[in-house]
Amino acid sequence: MRFILFMAISFSFSAVWAQPSSFGSAMLSESMISMAERSNFERTSTFQEVVNVIDALDASTDLMHREILVTTEEGRSVPIVVLANPAIDSPAAAQTSGKPVIYLQGNIHGGEVEGKEASLILMRDILYGDKKHLLDNQIIVFVPIYNADGNDDMAVDSRPNQEMSPMLAGQRHAHGYDLNRDGIALEAPESAALMERVILRWDPDLLVDLHTTNGTWHGYSLTYAPSYQTAGDGATSNYTADIMLPAIKESVKGKFNLDFSWYGGFDYRDWPPKELRTYHHAPRYLTNQMGLRNRMAILSETFSHDRFYKRVHAANVFIEEILEYTAVHGEEIRRINRAADERVAASGFGQEQGVEFEMRPLDEPLDLLSYKYIPYQKDNGETDFVRSSELVVIKGVLNYNRFEAAVTAKKPSAYVFSGRFEEVAQKLRQHGIPVEVLSRDRLILGEAYMVEEVKKQSFVQNNHRNSLLIGKFVSTERTFRTGDFYVPMNHRLANLAFYLLEPQADDGLAYWNFFDSALERELESGSRAELESLNPIEYPVFKVFP
Numbered sequence: 001m002r003f004i005l006f007m008a009i010s011f012s013f014s015a016v017w018a019q020p021s022s023f024g025s026a027m028l029s030e031s032m033i034s035m036a037e038r039s040n041f042e043r044t045s046t047f048q049e050v051v052n053v054i055d056a057l058d059a060s061t062d063l064m065h066r067e068i069l070v071t072t073e074e075g076r077s078v079p080i081v082v083l084a085n086p087a088i089d090s091p092a093a094a095q096t097s098g099k100p101v102i103y104l105q106g107n108i109h110g111g112e113v114e115g116k117e118a119s120l121i122l123m124r125d126i127l128y129g130d131k132k133h134l135l136d137n138q139i140i141v142f143v144p145i146y147n148a149d150g151n152d153d154m155a156v157d158s159r160p161n162q163e164m165s166p167m168l169a170g171q172r173h174a175h176g177y178d179l180n181r182d183g184i185a186l187e188a189p190e191s192a193a194l195m196e197r198v199i200l201r202w203d204p205d206l207l208v209d210l211h212t213t214n215g216t217w218h219g220y221s222l223t224y225a226p227s228y229q230t231a232g233d234g235a236t237s238n239y240t241a242d243i244m245l246p247a248i249k250e251s252v253k254g255k256f257n258l259d260f261s262w263y264g265g266f267d268y269r270d271w272p273p274k275e276l277r278t279y280h281h282a283p284r285y286l287t288n289q290m291g292l293r294n295r296m297a298i299l300s301e302t303f304s305h306d307r308f309y310k311r312v313h314a315a316n317v318f319i320e321e322i323l324e325y326t327a328v329h330g331e332e333i334r335r336i337n338r339a340a341d342e343r344v345a346a347s348g349f350g351q352e353q354g355v356e357f358e359m360r361p362l363d364e365p366l367d368l369l370s371y372k373y374i375p376y377q378k379d380n381g382e383t384d385f386v387r388s389s390e391l392v393v394i395k396g397v398l399n400y401n402r403f404e405a406a407v408t409a410k411k412p413s414a415y416v417f418s419g420r421f422e423e424v425a426q427k428l429r430q431h432g433i434p435v436e437v438l439s440r441d442r443l444i445l446g447e448a449y450m451v452e453e454v455k456k457q458s459f460v461q462n463n464h465r466n467s468l469l470i471g472k473f474v475s476t477e478r479t480f481r482t483g484d485f486y487v488p489m490n491h492r493l494a495n496l497a498f499y500l501l502e503p504q505a506d507d508g509l510a511y512w513n514f515f516d517s518a519l520e521r522e523l524e525s526g527s528r529a530e531l532e533s534l535n536p537i538e539y540p541v542f543k544v545f546p
């Protein structure tokens, strides 16, 4: 059975693979075929099986450069695969080439494996199949199996909405961390490595993060979202949402007759649904953070209820068509990103930027493709809904897929804070943000934030109970000392620095508890009378104006 299947797969591609190419006369070998394909999509690849396929692909090409992202807690050395023609072996060479760098990431959630399998197939098609032109104008960086430990911790019940297709799948978390909530704190070894070894080292123009949905019975093979614009420059997000994704959606429909659309969920108990609502804008989600870095990103979610082979196909088609698009429009994408860099670096201070956000509908409502829900009356008289197998189009659904500022704060010309917050300075630098050290004492004019209350979130994520600071700004002056930290804002990552350091930011360092102990210490040292009179406590980061 297995042998027949393998023959069928290799036969179907042999017309392409048998032809000698500019890459040499290398032929497909069985070891280049993923475990998903070989098992008739009953299984997904283990970490070792992914590495085995990459080794086999690497054996007959000189277009592959490999690095190690991180060695995980359980000892797996996670590969980074860089494909380029001509080959390159360093970010400097990528920079010199002038080509855009596109980064494709699979498996951030260990059980969501389609991007991992699709990446292996696409690498094979680029190196030995009919996709070699995708390297003419771009450099492609793959991390097919980002959460390697989560992937290999396989069980039958880890992905209930996939109905046992494949039979076993890995766990979402990496040793207690949801890696797609760790984009600010960067606490998991994988997150720290991703920032250092991919985002800062290769500076991708576009990041594609490959997931699988968790339940909603919409009617699409795949749903997507751009990097949501928050405090950032809007150009990269707008281009992704308004130009790039619609073009890719069209080409997928035209070539493969698959329906892709906006990411979101709806409440079937409100049938027919009137609104589709997306997830969240915060930069702890990696795709959203890319907007604050003036880079583009795409969130991809294959439809969990499709059979596994269909989901891998949808993911494969999506990344292929993304790369077909970037192959043609790479220069345009680089130009938009770099223009945003220049605008942000030169934008000065004083303008209001968002620190809290509200989900908003796009101007254009959506024709939503969905499985149909039929109301029925339960024995107790209540109405419930049963899902039918019929796909229907619901017209005029409000598409909540963008965000608007609900609370704003003024962008300063710099931030300054005491030298005792070494950990904060280190975290900013880990994000690529320049941090200077004062070489003399200085009296600085600006704004202090007086904290009246530290509210704690009701939920815990990645071992954090996040903090929300309630208070107000006062114009004042402060003396800072030699050795204190000074964060200028005249650089391309100023919007990210703003989000990280603003006291009210809904996903900044204060939210991730970096100042809790300082604020609590102040509270404890205050007299009981002071506490009862609700004397505010000063947030340790001072905003510099002008």
Ligand SMILES: [Zn+2]
Pocket: 109, 112, 211, 212
């Ligand atoms: Zn996911």
